[in-house]
Amino acid sequence: MPEPLSTIPVHLVTGFLGSGKSSLIRCLIEQKPADERWAVVINEFGRVGIDQAMFTERDDLVVMGLPGGCLCCQLAVVLQASLVNLLHRHRPDRLIIEPSGLGHPAGLLDVLRGEGLAEALAVRDVIALLDPRRLDDPRAREHETFRDQLAMADGVALTMTDLATPEQVQAARDWLGAFWPQKRWVREAPHGDLPISLLLDSRLHVRASSAGSSAHLVARAASAATLELDDVEICEPEPGRPVREEGASLGHTTLGWRWHPDDVFDLDRLTVLLGDLPPGLRVKAVLRSAQGWKLYNRAEGTVSLTGTAWRRDSRLELIGEAGSLPDAPALELGLTGCLVSR
Numbered sequence: 001m002p003e004p005l006s007t008i009p010v011h012l013v014t015g016f017l018g019s020g021k022s023s024l025i026r027c028l029i030e031q032k033p034a035d036e037r038w039a040v041v042i043n044e045f046g047r048v049g050i051d052q053a054m055f056t057e058r059d060d061l062v063v064m065g066l067p068g069g070c071l072c073c074q075l076a077v078v079l080q081a082s083l084v085n086l087l088h089r090h091r092p093d094r095l096i097i098e099p100s101g102l103g104h105p106a107g108l109l110d111v112l113r114g115e116g117l118a119e120a121l122a123v124r125d126v127i128a129l130l131d132p133r134r135l136d137d138p139r140a141r142e143h144e145t146f147r148d149q150l151a152m153a154d155g156v157a158l159t160m161t162d163l164a165t166p167e168q169v170q171a172a173r174d175w176l177g178a179f180w181p182q183k184r185w186v187r188e189a190p191h192g193d194l195p196i197s198l199l200l201d202s203r204l205h206v207r208a209s210s211a212g213s214s215a216h217l218v219a220r221a222a223s224a225a226t227l228e229l230d231d232v233e234i235c236e237p238e239p240g241r242p243v244r245e246e247g248a249s250l251g252h253t254t255l256g257w258r259w260h261p262d263d264v265f266d267l268d269r270l271t272v273l274l275g276d277l278p279p280g281l282r283v284k285a286v287l288r289s290a291q292g293w294k295l296y297n298r299a300e301g302t303v304s305l306t307g308t309a310w311r312r313d314s315r316l317e318l319i320g321e322a323g324s325l326p327d328a329p330a331l332e333l334g335l336t337g338c339l340v341s342r
Contacts, residue, residue, distance in 0.1 A: 007122040008087065010095040010112060011199055014149045015129030016140070017101035017282045017319060018299025020159040022051045023192035024129060025096055029061060031196035039092035041066060041083070045100040046284075046317040047245035048256030053286040053295060053310035062090045079108075084116050094199075095121065101282075102250050104145050105152045109205075125184065125202035127194075128153030131160040131300060132172035141175075145250075151179055154205055155198060157189040163302060237313065239263060240339075244328060255325050257332065259314040263339055265289045270338040271305070274298070277326065282319040286310045290340055 015021050025040060032038060039062045042051045049067030057063050064086055066079060087095075099108055105126060112121055128150050134140045141147070150156060156176055161169055169188065176186055184203070187194060237243045242257040267289040274283055274296065285296040286308055295308040316335070318325055 006120060008092065008095055008120055009124050009199075009202075010097065010121045011124050011202070012105055012108065012126045012205075013096060013098050013129070014103065014105050014126065014153065015101060015159075016131075016134065016143075016146050016149065017045075019101065019129040019131050019134075020189075020192050020299075021098045021101070021129055022054045024157060024159065024189060024194055025098060025192075026054060027189075027192040027194060028096070028196055028199060029055070032060070033196075033200070034060075036060070036093040037090070038062070039064070039086055039090055039095045041079075041086070041095070041097045043067070043079075043098060043100045043103060044317070045102050045247075045249075045252065046254040046256050046319055047247045048254075048258055048315045048317045050284045050286055050315050050317050051098070053308055053312075053315070056309045062086065062092065080111055080114065080116065083111075087117075087120055102145060102252060104148055106148070123205045125154035125198070126152055126205050127155050127157060127198075129157050129159050129189075130172055130176070132158055132164040132168040133160060133300060135172055135175060136168070150176065153183065154202070155185040155187070156183050157187055157194050159189050159192065160300070160302070161188045162190040236260075237263075242332070242335075244332065246328065248322065251322055252319060253322050253325050254317060254319050255328055255331075256315065256317040257335065259288075261288060261311060261313050263288065263314060265314070265338050266340050267291050267294065270335075271296070273334050273338055275303070277318070278320070278324060280320060280324060283317070285314075285316040287314045287316070 013021050013025055022042070029038065037060045040055065042063065042065050044051055044065070044067040047067055049065045052063055052065035055063045064082065066082060097108070099105065109123065111117070112123055130150060158169060158172055173186060176183060185198065187198070235243050237258050237260045239260045239262045242259045245256045247254045265287050270287065277283060279301060283296070283298040287294050287296065293308050293310060295306050297304045
């Protein structure tokens, strides 16, 4: 008879869209103690699910993706059931949860402290990521979820500091210094490089949870009312016939595709097409190209293209404010033109 699960350390890594959460978690995994088995739960606002492609599962690491909304509202019931199953099946020594960039930590903390999970989990320091350059945009400072993510955090990792000016980094530190209670720590984490000691030596999260933003409360109520009507069947793409996924909530919209793994893209044509998309969009993709499988990531005007161990299918996801996404059929036609004739 297995021992009852008790006080498994759980860490929330929050941050707005494009702040570098997945990269930071990957750096933490590289420093993981050899005797610990970790579970990582990745929530994406988009319906396609791409961030999980950044992780390679192994014996001491379990990765679970939950795309299609925010864990704090639309997927709260799904998260509770999925976590109970994950914990009993894999019995990890540590759990890391990456909410959607639009997710509000208050609702997520309510789930973790709810029935079936409260005794099994011990919520440690909540970590929020902040790209100092984002504070130059007045809309970010005024965004309710953006502010709440940072207000509820115990520690803040300043990411993208290699792309920010010293003045922007200092302005971020000054801005964070005005929060009360004060942060336990604020550390620069260029390229997601954060010392593992901040996780291993973390303390219990004891900050009082806010009620959550009004937008998230409305989304959570609507999700609860329609949950039993949702169709969870996943359509698999056929060669040359991608599956399109669209969604909208919390003032943002998503547009994504999944292609059969036999479909191959011309990398040069594709990167040109993606580069011509409106600059304010968050763009993520994992794609099979003639040069191999690639992970494409664009956030805050910065683009990266790296290799990936993902081989399941090709995926593309666009996220933007309502009304900012391009015409779906027209973009799909352009993407089809980037496929290599076979």
